[in-house]
Amino acid sequence: NAGVTQTPKFRVLKTGQSMTLLCAQDMNHEYMYWYRQDPGMGLRLIHYSVGEGTTAKGEVPDGYNVSRLKKQNFLLGLESAAPSQTSVYFCASGTSGYNEQFFGPGTRLTVL
């Protein structure tokens, strides 16, 4: 099993550009999450999904959109990137909101 994978691993964008981060899991998990990690702030939840076709906002959703068209994939979109979105992005999946989450290796995004 590959677990949770993220594509790409690194990306540099210019302000105003758009991009999509892809998260894939092969554990048949219902729940999937997108976080961002910034120094000294831990991980903050951007959006999450409790099943195929569903999405919900987390703590810091502004400037991001998500889609969960297939159970195994969870996409995070930035429509118009800003320097404040420079961060490391982690995807995670789990069987419920109560049990452990399994994390991907992260995507390092820099917005110039």
Add this chain to the structure above:
Amino acid sequence: AQSVTQLDSHVSVSEGTPVLLRCNYSSSYSPSLFWYVQHPNKGLQLLLKYTSAATLVKGINGFEAEFKKSETSFHLTKPSAHMSDAAEYFCVVSAFTGNQFYFGTGTSLTVIP
């Protein structure tokens, strides 16, 4: 509402001495509690979890944590630090009725040879 406070942002210990990383939580419901470790430029790995079974939880690599409801604490300990333990550690809380994890801001552990 759920929240987590990690009481130390940085902890330094000498190799072979005990490790104590402190975590207090707040939860309106019966919580699940977790400790995750993150090595430099890596993802997060689960160390251990508490989900309302035994209050003393043993995890990987010799770590353990004790759930103390009266103190709303879930401190992480290890009897003897190893150089490979140097990493960032996150305490996390979730609730049975919730869909989300709530992360502490992390504790950076340095192990001095």
